[in-house]
């Protein structure tokens with residue numbers, strides 16, 4: 737039995753909602769297109785990494801709490817298929833609820849020379865995302881950013897880079913729950929710090945669950961559920977499930 741680590745910011749959905757309530761008291765929630773108009777703000781962001789239904793749990797809380805956030809969606813994900821009908825439906829539901837869609841751009845997919853044609857590649861993926869989800873895409877964030885990506889802080893193809901000079905290594909505090917663990921500071925630390933006037937908060941799917949189970953078990957559970965759903969889909973749609981030929 738893994739021990740439950742004491743933290744001021746447990747990875748539970750209850751805590752997730754509490755963080756939004758706390759942020760609402762302190763900051764206006766702004767988007768990547770209007771942060772320039774504010775001296776004090778929070779940008780609430782999500783990188784969709786593993787499981788869209790897990791991310792949808794956070795999206796529903798966002799909507800219930802009346803906040804707007806940006807969901808960075810991958811086109812080349814190892815864990816979910818962007819084009820899957822159920823996933824497209826979920827992405828579109830976020831748009832309908834007033835959230836923004838951004839491009840979660842994976843340099844690794846495009847290989848070593850990606851930065852030679854970065855503008856073109858981001859523009860190409862932006863168009864796919866906009867056409868598929870019938871919405872305007874105005875920002876992008878690197879997936880697993882390599883140092884070279886973080887050095888290049890420019891905006892590309894008309895999209896605002898979530899790691900641009902204004903927003904990263906600037907007076908905007910960036911905090912992320914990447915891999916379901918905290919590094920220097922938790923989101924609660926940042927939201928409770930009166931000295932912080934601007935923040936970009938990045939929360940990912942799958943880590944926020946009310947069972948206090950080890951991080952890897954959360955991922956295993958989410959991926960097993962997705963696989964089981966596929967098997968159920970096959971059995972229900974294939975009409976023939978052959979059991980007597982091996």
Ligand SMILES: [Zn+2]
Pocket residue numbers: 783784785840878879880
């Ligand atoms: Zn990512």
